[in-house]
Amino acid sequence: MGLQGGKPNELLPDYISVTEADAHSWTEIWDEQKKVWVRMDPTEVVAPLRLELGGQMFHSLPEEALRAGLQRSELEEMYRSSWIQKYFGSVILYGEFAAIHWNEFLLKYDKKGQKDFLQSLGLGFLNSKWLGLISVLLLISFFFWRRYWSVSNRSKYSRQRRLFEKLERIWARRGHSRKATEGASTYLQRLPIKSSRRHVLQEFLTTYEKYEYGPEELPDKEFNRLKEAFQVLKETHQ
Numbered sequence: 001m002g003l004q005g006g007k008p009n010e011l012l013p014d015y016i017s018v019t020e021a022d023a024h025s026w027t028e029i030w031d032e033q034k035k036v037w038v039r040m041d042p043t044e045v046v047a048p049l050r051l052e053l054g055g056q057m058f059h060s061l062p063e064e065a066l067r068a069g070l071q072r073s074e075l076e077e078m079y080r081s082s083w084i085q086k087y088f089g090s091v092i093l094y095g096e097f098a099a100i101h102w103n104e105f106l107l108k109y110d111k112k113g114q115k116d117f118l119q120s121l122g123l124g125f126l127n128s129k130w131l132g133l134i135s136v137l138l139l140i141s142f143f144f145w146r147r148y149w150s151v152s153n154r155s156k157y158s159r160q161r162r163l164f165e166k167l168e169r170i171w172a173r174r175g176h177s178r179k180a181t182e183g184a185s186t187y188l189q190r191l192p193i194k195s196s197r198r199h200v201l202q203e204f205l206t207t208y209e210k211y212e213y214g215p216e217e218l219p220d221k222e223f224n225r226l227k228e229a230f231q232v233l234k235e236t237h238q
Contacts, residue, residue, distance in 0.1 A: 007056050017096055019056055053079075060084075160208050160218050163230055170234045184208060197232060204229040 006016035028037040053061075053072065057079045065078060079085060157165075168178055171191055178187040185205055193201050207226050211218040218226070 006054055015096075015100060017056075022054060022056060158212060158218065159223055160212050160226060163226060164208055164212075167230055167234055184212075191233075193233065200229050200232045204233060 006018040006022055008016055027040045029040050030036075031038045053075060057076070058066070060079060060082065061075060065075060070078075164184060168187070172178070176191055188201060188205050191201070204226060207218075207222055207229075210216075211222065
């Protein structure tokens with residue numbers, strides 16, 4: 001298998017983009033008498049334009065244009081004016097540019113590269129032990145930051161919302177999960193609560209909706225009543 005063609009990248013003068021469109025495969029058979037490999041290519045004849053334009057451009061052009069006998073410059077202009085190249089050509093070039101520099105950075109990032117990077121940050125005096133210790137401390141700090149972020153996000157919910165979600169988790173473990181399309185009222189109403197305790201469910205729901213969707217904050221007295229109803233509802237089922 002070999003490659004013929006490729007497309008230059010204007011951002012990287014010494015770089016040529018080669019894709020599967022530029023690939024060409026053939027078979028070779030060992031000639032025992034001549035002691036050489038003999039090429040046996042079923043596609044030995046290749047369109048001249050395929051060689052001139054390269055596989056990427058050749059396979060991107062419509063067949064009618066290739067058969068029209070246009071000059072190479074005309075075909076290249078047609079390729080550059082296509083909507084893909086017009087709107088995404090620069091994006092593709094910059095993507096290849098970034099990928100090449102990233103690959104070079106990774107391939108060259110050996111021990112010397114690490115030292116040079118630390119030197120550029122003014123940390124060239126650190127040895128491997130200190131780097132290991134700093135890495136561990138950064139990892140621990142990230143863990144605590146992530147934990148704090150998670151807790152602080154939960155605290156943004158109202159007290160009644162946290163209580164409702166706790167009740168929801170309890171009933172989900174019993175096989176009564178809330179559907180994505182269900183609101184609080186629809187979900188709570190279909191729970192298998194004893195009929196004698198339905199009034200508690202209604203009180204919980206009324207208080208929850210009043211303060212969760214209303215402008216007022218939940219007073220402590222009402223919150224205590226909500227917790228009492230929660231205790232009943234989490235234990236009550238048919």
